Amino acid sequence: MSAPVKENPVNKYLRMERMPSIWCPGCGIGTTVNCFARALDESKIPLDNLAVVSGIGCTGRVAGYLNVDSFHTTHGRAIPFATGLQLARPDLKVVVYSGDGDLSAIGGNHFIHAARRNADLLVVMVNNFTYGMTGGQVTPTTFRPAIASTTPYGAFEQTFNMPMLADSCGAVYVARWTAYHVKQLAKSMAEAINKRGFRFIEIAAPCPTLYLRRNKLGEGLDEMKFYKEKSVIRNGVDTREVALDYRKEITVGKFVDRERATLEDAMDQRYKEALGAKYVPYVSPGAAKSQA
Amino acid sequence: MSNANSSGTLTGSHYLDGDHACSEGAIAAGCRFAAGYPITPSTEVVERLAQRFPFVGGRFLQFEDELAASIALLGGAWGGAKACTVTSGPGFSLMMEHIGLAAITETPCVFFNVQRAGPSTGLPTQPAQGDMMQARFGSHGDYRLIALCPNSPQECFDLTVDAFNMAEEFRVPVLVMLDEVVGHMTEKVVIPEDAEIKVTERRWTKKPPGEFKLFAPAEGSLVPEMVKPGDGYRIHVTGLTHDERGYPKMTVPEHEKMQMRLWNKIVLNADKIVKYEAKDLDDAEVVVVSYGITSRIAERAIQQARAQGVKVGSFRLITAWPFPEKEILQLSKKVKAFVVPELNLGQMVLEVQRIVEGRTKVVPVPHVGGTVHDPQVITNAIVGAVR
Numbered sequence: 247m248s249a250p251v252k253e254n255p256v257n258k259y260l261r262m263e264r265m266p267s268i269w270c271p272g273c274g275i276g277t278t279v280n281c282f283a284r285a286l287d288e289s290k291i292p293l294d295n296l297a298v299v300s301g302i303g304c305t306g307r308v309a310g311y312l313n314v315d316s317f318h319t320t321h322g323r324a325i326p327f328a329t330g331l332q333l334a335r336p337d338l339k340v341v342v343y344s345g346d347g348d349l350s351a352i353g354g355n356h357f358i359h360a361a362r363r364n365a366d367l368l369v370v371m372v373n374n375f376t377y378g379m380t381g382g383q384v385t386p387t388t389f390r391p392a393i394a395s396t397t398p399y400g401a402f403e404q405t406f407n408m409p410m411l412a413d414s415c416g417a418v419y420v421a422r423w424t425a426y427h428v429k430q431l432a433k434s435m436a437e438a439i440n441k442r443g444f445r446f447i448e449i450a451a452p453c454p455t456l457y458l459r460r461n462k463l464g465e466g467l468d469e470m471k472f473y474k475e476k477s478v479i480r481n482g483v484d485t486r487e488v489a490l491d492y493r494k495e496i497t498v499g500k501f502v503d504r505e506r507a508t509l510e511d512a513m514d515q516r517y518k519e520a521l522g523a524k525y526v527p528y529v530s531p532g533a534a535k536s537q538a
Numbered sequence: 539m540s541n542a543n544s545s546g547t548l549t550g551s552h553y554l555d556g557d558h559a560c561s562e563g564a565i566a567a568g569c570r571f572a573a574g575y576p577i578t579p580s581t582e583v584v585e586r587l588a589q590r591f592p593f594v595g596g597r598f599l600q601f602e603d604e605l606a607a608s609i610a611l612l613g614g615a616w617g618g619a620k621a622c623t624v625t626s627g628p629g630f631s632l633m634m635e636h637i638g639l640a641a642i643t644e645t646p647c648v649f650f651n652v653q654r655a656g657p658s659t660g661l662p663t664q665p666a667q668g669d670m671m672q673a674r675f676g677s678h679g680d681y682r683l684i685a686l687c688p689n690s691p692q693e694c695f696d697l698t699v700d701a702f703n704m705a706e707e708f709r710v711p712v713l714v715m716l717d718e719v720v721g722h723m724t725e726k727v728v729i730p731e732d733a734e735i736k737v738t739e740r741r742w743t744k745k746p747p748g749e750f751k752l753f754a755p756a757e758g759s760l761v762p763e764m765v766k767p768g769d770g771y772r773i774h775v776t777g778l779t780h781d782e783r784g785y786p787k788m789t790v791p792e793h794e795k796m797q798m799r800l801w802n803k804i805v806l807n808a809d810k811i812v813k814y815e816a817k818d819l820d821d822a823e824v825v826v827v828s829y830g831i832t833s834r835i836a837e838r839a840i841q842q843a844r845a846q847g848v849k850v851g852s853f854r855l856i857t858a859w860p861f862p863e864k865e866i867l868q869l870s871k872k873v874k875a876f877v878v879p880e881l882n883l884g885q886m887v888l889e890v891q892r893i894v895e896g897r898t899k900v901v902p903v904p905h906v907g908g909t910v911h912d913p914q915v916i917t918n919a920i921v922g923a924v925r
Contacts, residue, residue: 326601327609528570528597
């Protein structure tokens, strides 16, 4: 008989003194955080060298629950904060963890530019297809004709295909999973953490309180069953073919995995070529520990 | 620029405009991280940083907009760098949310605003001093910060060094409020040897993880010490109301505790922060209160009024915020009038009126901006104030 497990192995990655979380029963965000903790375990990266940055919203609270250096910034601006932090501290691994409203609407401009310049960030986007924190409003990922509080007669705008957006702007790693795919998601996160450049993982996740209830789609568990039934793994597929639609098939998998000079590498390379020996490279303040 | 010393400071005498003097002040103060977005008439500051930083180990990136630049700045500052961003009117409006984030998270950082005439796009290449109240109140909610008003390229250099130092001393955003004329005027700027430039380093804690709280004031101070990510402290920084560990705590008592310390660390240290330049106040019956380029115009008006026999002195604001309340209150008890010329329709004059409380006459000399005052208009106001 094996020894009894005394503590959940993910606990050491969480600020347990802050539990319980604010998330509703059946919400998918906590599931993704569990996968992230397992990815940290698997990737073996030193936790002191990891910083997590969130924006605002339900997923924006992730940074505050992770037991790492963490920053809860302003709505939509997690990516530029993280870009600044990463440029100032190239010795850190910087992860942005936020929601679909935060990253694809108010933060959309920063998303495309960070991908274009290949900022060295892993961006995890939990897509619950609504603004949860403010009561279930329409987002750029809400399907037609789903009901949201600000589209009471059904959504009518075309949605973003976020993997295609990231791919077309030059992201070096693009994957999509659902909250049902816990093993694949944890593996994908571990793989992406150890890569350099702009990496993007989208996770479809249930919001039972607002999105599911308002659209009469059942509970969180029903949505997990839906993800199980409707998901098709298509690794390497052209991202133009992975757009999601209301209650239709969900294409998941790793779509993009390539190499390209990061923002920092490109910057250093240009200065070296232009200035030669006169170039004085930036020295990370991380080289000296805070304690004098 | 080849005569920069090994630390990057451009020691020597130079012929520089105010914008470029700000860039050199930043380098001399140890700034090695800047984020920007082009906007007239401030762009020369980041252009010079972009040119100079690769020679001094600094990192500059032009971002996609001012929202990004003003929070990338905070990312850089939390990373452990001394950091700044630079803007003007419309960009300053966009940066307001992150001035608030810098205030609540107590992030040491410097914002330059080279003021142009507004509102909106206004007069992009012409001067104004119309953002003075925005500097004080622009981000939502109650907070305090420090704002400085240089009136020459030399002072752009000197006050930029002060701005970085005060940002570290008080863990607060510091605004350097130029106007277009000061930004673009070219004058002699003397940059001292490094040994003569006082630079305040970040106050890293000596406490170990577990004992240190990122938002608990250091002993005998109202300002907390800092640590960097990567040092094993597992810090949390949030724009929500937070406790001393930095954890969100949204209760009224916690909000009051946090808010009052943020407020008091500036208000109760005002004597250490406030800077002004007083001239000819001993016998003055009239005091001209001015700042930035308007103080240079007022000098001529004061000469003209003195020639006409009016006993007039000058009180030049170097810190606009915190406002020199105590000094203006004392003066109000002995002078007959204050004359307040500024390139706006009445902003800092409201502070003078508030403090004077009707005891002394206060004469505003407003100007819509786009150019500077005709000195004669200020002279007439001085003479008219006592006749």
